[in-house]
Amino acid sequence: MRELKEKKYTEQSSFNQIKKSTNVIFNVIFLTLGLMCIFPLLFVFSISITSEEALRVGGYQIIPQEFSNAAYMFLWNERGTILRALFMSVLVTVVGTVITIALTTSMGYVASRRTFKLKGLYTWIIFIPMVFNGGMLASYVVVNNILGLSNTIWALILPLACSSFSVTICRTFFRTTVPDALIEAAKIDGAGQFKIWSGIVLPISKPVMATIGMFAAFGYWNDWFQASLYIQDKNLQTLQSMLNKIQENIEYIANNPYGGLSLQQYKMGMPTESVRMAIAIIIIVPIACTYPFFQKYFISGLTVGSVKE
């Protein structure tokens, strides 16, 4: 340690740095942890490209014993079902994210205005749901029995469309980064609040919109829970709920026999194990490809969120 301190003063680049050997140990630990975290992606992918025969004999292996594209060919043959589910997933994600951003930023903006007469009331409206909620059953009753949204796309979108957590992030962001003078100037020019929100505040608030939008988009893309409660209609299945359904019954997606096979023979011959994993891959790959680029928005959101009022 003493040697290190000597070195610190002579070598500016390693000022107050840990020892090289410690650094190597830290790197080894984190490389292992990092690999553990991406391991499932590789493992599931390698199962999806292994032949059914090899899976039956040798079990699930990290290195495929025998390559096969049967799973992906099968999915291609059933592309009607798969593409419809994919379309639903994309639709829910896009529509949901847009609605979420609109609801959250408008509320966040209004609650951030210091001169607003109902500011105190709004603070409570936003705060109470953070500590108390009606519970799973009551939400189910509202969506299913009172609003009657079961088996509509809205049951997948609306219950997740807003949250006090993201409203708080927005409010803190607007309060700290949008200067009051800017709003006052716009008001003097005769702009109404809606115009100020959509024309001035939102364009300069892209970072927070990105944060909220990303949280929302990943939330919608990954949601299977709403679907499992509210959706029975096959045509409204998203990819996640399809994956959830075929856990029990893989034959559920085999509808489209070809090559003169009967439906029964077709179902018997389908590469069940690798098909499951192939669908999981279809879900993970878009996430794995996009999240590294949006990671910084998550982090900025987390840091803003942790700023107290």
Add this chain to the structure above:
Amino acid sequence: MGKQKTPQKAAKGRRNRWTKDDTELTLLSLPTLLWYLIFSYLPMFGVVIAFKEYKLAPGGHGFLYNLFTSDWVGIKNFKYFFTSNSFAMLLRNTILYNIAFIIISASVAVGGALILSNMRNKRGSKVYQTMMFLPYFMSWVVISYFVYALLTPERGYLNGMIKALGGEPVMWYQESKYWPFILVILNTWKGMGYGMVMYLASITSINQSLYEAAVMDGATKWQQMKHITLPGIKPVFVMMLILDCGKIFNSDFGLFYQVTGGIPASLYTTVSTFDTFIYNSIQSTAPIGQTAAASFFQAVCSCGTILFANWVVSKIDNENRLI
């Protein structure tokens, strides 16, 4: 909804008068207010279901009509829930799992963030963070497939390894003794990237001149950590702790339900929590009032714990309280 509450009295002066601005702001927030009303506040009144014996009235009326015409039964539903065989088990599981999750996740996140912040190769540290963030973005359904590939008795990877080493294969989905560990490991694994990155962000926001001054005074890395870094991340740590305590009666439904493969009977008493119990009740034909009682009990306890945790923090260290 707020207009009636506005101070209309002229005596309050011009400054407090309701202006066009206020109207516009209220209108702008109206859609979100409606959302809050329907999806946050309306379910809170769902509590009345817990005090009723819900019956279908003859004539095929709507849900609300049936609810209003159902009989009040006082606390009968709660009594039934509290005296059922499941209650003690659910309470124990939910709380113990959460305590384990909170302690282990927080230690891993803080420890990891400390190491990452000290790493000499900043680019490497960024790459590790990105890698570790991946599980956070995977749904429990996807993870349950991965777990299945590891654990399924016949073809699973773990049993393959055990067999290769000459051991006896384990029927993972039937042996309840392993599951507390499996669930804790998975929960830590999924959340560690998120936790580390959050604490790392709070470490990097600490004023660097503090460290420079400490080095000039001859402080070791260890001393710097103890006297600068840890106090620096305390506010975030306390906030996370309060929020986690508020969730101590809730559970990550996907973890308990999906990963176990829908909770097989052999694991029922080991991995059931309030959330899985309520979910199963919704899907089954259990009387809706009893499910509502369980749901309401959970919501009240959550509210109580978060306020209690906040109160404790305010007694110890008033600066860091959340509310």
